[in-house]
Amino acid sequence: MLKVENLHASVGDKEILKGINLTVKAGEVHAIMGPNGSGKSTLASVLAGNEKFTVTAGSVEFEGENLLQYNIEERSRKGLFLGFQYPVEIPGVTMANFMKIAVNEQRKARGLEPLTAAEYLRMMKEKSAIVELDSKLTSRAVNEGFSGGEKKKNEIFQMAMLDPKLAILDETDSGLDIDALRIVATGVTRLKREDNATVVITHYQRLLDYIVPDYVHVLYKGRIIYTGDKTLALKLEKEGYDWLINDYKEE
């Protein structure tokens, strides 16, 4: 599904990604961990097509196509979803209106007819139940006045609405209390199928209690320095990153 090879990216003169290699197949869950400032969020932004970053080398293949040739909305319509670490507040723009356009763009890209108002409302109701999102929130402006937990639930709700092939969740667990964490993680798990994939970027192993990864990658200074299975997350939780970083320095 996703094949990243030797990906280098910079913001301004500063190189942040220094040769990322990552392959994600359908049906898989990957976790990317690593200390602060290692480039985790940058990787997510670059894959989503944030124009703040410049790709200086390498390639990204998504569903057999060169992903880098597309702009951010085209990538979205091809089925790439980014759950933001800090979802933006958009005053005056209601969730319902916003999502309606987004869903119909998605459908148009897949050659489907736009939803009727009734179909759309039914879908909203159904999907908001997945993350126990208060349906009142959908009549409010996007993320405006939402609590931290509500914003993250709202991200997963939108993911459910858009039904992406690949979801990259950037620190979705940050700032969540344990209940919200459970709800968000359960939502993600329920959306998982054989034909889609999830990349979870996280700081803490606790999210991985709910979303069990097939692979755990450690990102450090713009490179993936180690890949293991779910037990790696537990080891990192207990022992920190130092042992890996020290090894890496010696290389």
Place this chain on the structure above:
Amino acid sequence: MEIVRLLASLQASPMPLSGCLGSGVWSIEADADRDIVVEAGSEARLVVVDGEGSAEINIDVESGAKLRILNIVHHHSATTMAIAVAEGAECRMTQVVCSSSDSRVVASLVGREARFELGGVFVLTDGDQTSVTADVNHMTSDCVSRIKVKGVASGKSHGRFSGLVYVAPDAQRTDSEQTNRNVTIGEGRIETLPQLEIYADDVKCSHGATVGQMDSDAILYMRQRGLSLADAKRLQIEGFVDDVVLHSAVEGDVVAEVLTQLLADKLNEL
């Protein structure tokens, strides 16, 4: 066409001449000077659509009367609306401006406990030269005014807002708020002159003005969810002006729809 539909939906009666208004819904085309009196104690709704050219409309809102005005400015016009609000009377006004024009609203609160509210938007595209004036005179004590005007200047347009809140000596316990928020896009120019002239001490007066841009992070967010750049921008501008448009002083489903359509047509020029 849209305006005709709007007036029909409100079942507004055209007011051909100057005169007295009782309760009911009325419409006027601001194509000539007029003097209008809203009778004491009545509740009237008035739709004022600008005509080509200039006009001066004087409105007296008599004591205890409630007047709601929807003012649509979509021609090359220069309309002055001078509104005097008497004791215990109230005037709420919504103004939607989407053309090169010069519109002036001068509200005078002449009786105690009078109230004036204005919610206005102007959306300008390439070539528009537009001036919006909203002055409020607090001539006596215990009156309230609320002015909120939002502006969008895109292309090579020039939008100018000027608003003076005057508080006369002894107009104690005046409560006044004025805000003017503007967004520039492309080569738009915004000029804003929020002014206070205050001669009484027991007052609560504030004004605020901002000039800025659309939030680029919000655009990015919407695009990540698959919206085109144009859609994201349009949605954002609609969101910016919606609180004024959706709370129109003259209400009705068709009103909201027509105003939204007027602005959407305008925004298509972006």
Place this chain on the structure above:
Amino acid sequence: MEKDTQKDILQELESSEYKYGFVTDIETETIGRGLSEEVVRLISEKKGEPEWMLERRLQAYRHWLTLEHPQWAHLDIPEIDFQDVIYYAAPKQKKQLNSMDEVDPELKRTFDKLGIPLEEQMALAGVAVDAVMDSVSVKTTFRDTLAEKGIIFCSISEAIKEHPELIKKYLGSVVPYTDNFYAALNAAIFSDGSFCYIPKGVRCPMELSTYFRINAEGTGQFERTLIVADEGSYVSYLEGCTAPRRDENQLHAAVVEIVVEKDADVKYSTVQNWYPGDKEGKGGIYNFVTKRGICRQGAHLSWTQVETGSAITWKYPSCVLQGDNSSGEFYSVAMTNNYQQADTGTKMIHIGKNTRSRIVSKGISAGRSQNAYRGLVRVAKGADNARNYSQCDSLLIGDKCGAHTFPVIDSFNPTAVLEHEATTSKISEDQLFYCNQRGLSTEDAVGLIVNGYAREVLAKLPMEFAVEAQKLLAISLEGSVG
């Protein structure tokens, strides 16, 4: 408030005096009243100026003749008879001053009384002073210490003679005589003022200060200040003013020009305490001043002013942010009482890219005074990413005064982010009651609340000035509560 307290305070008002209202009994050399080309020539001659300077003055004078007195301010200015003003007055003293002993003892006493000691050993630690009485600079202290660093700090008259190349280059470069009515008048007949030059990369080791004093009767004071901060330099400059109590109105029309070269940093602080007139509004100084600085690339200019004096104040210290990444600030407290009028504020002209400005204005009106903030924030077409934040607050004390706010924001560049906020309030009964309950007199409580209100601006002043400014606010407030 209790009737008795009110009476007490009103009585105190009547007895409270403008502290600096005395007159120095010193022989003064003046020229006759009136303005003509002859007078301009005479002033230039008295100052022993070179021909090029006279030419500049005459050019400005001829331009002034074509101008009319401006009307746009929110001020009630009585007609000024420009032929009834004495344009030059100088305390008589020996020609050359070589040491402190040669300064007329009466003159020295005057400045001592004002709290401005001219003797270097007695001077406030770390402040160099240029004292200007009426039309001439009396004494500049610490000149030698400053000269070691290459800093020039002297009267502008001396600078014209000794540093003509700098004067020719910079004088009138920020405020040309064509700028406005009073700038033209000043350029024609300015009699003295201070000049300061900080060379490249030098951090001026002490605060530089000019103290202006009007003494002679019937005279106008027209000083000219020019500060040039060369690349990467820093200076903090203070200006203070007082005048005797007189029944007549006296005119003060100064020009201050500041050139802030690349990466330089200038802080200009003013405590303006010209005689405000008596409680009936009789007498007092008309303070019509043009102050402007230009900032080159990466430069920073900060204006701080505490305006408590003058019958009429009319000035807008401004920043032209010409260079990329330059920034300007304006912090102002303007206090008016009795019949005083003030129309003051600033202009921030953003021309360079990434320019930033900040405006904090605190107006306090009491008595029957009128206090207006007037400001302009303009962002030129090429000034990408300009930012401004303005906050203009007004405090009203009593129901006979006025507080006004007239900002203009004009953005030609769609990347600008500009914000303006203004509020108007009064000292609440609750606040006073609270303070009274804790044992404070109403007068003290008002002083405290006003100082708190002005704190953000006062905090920008150098220490010694901040203390003086706080006292001034308290004095100016006297009798305003009722």
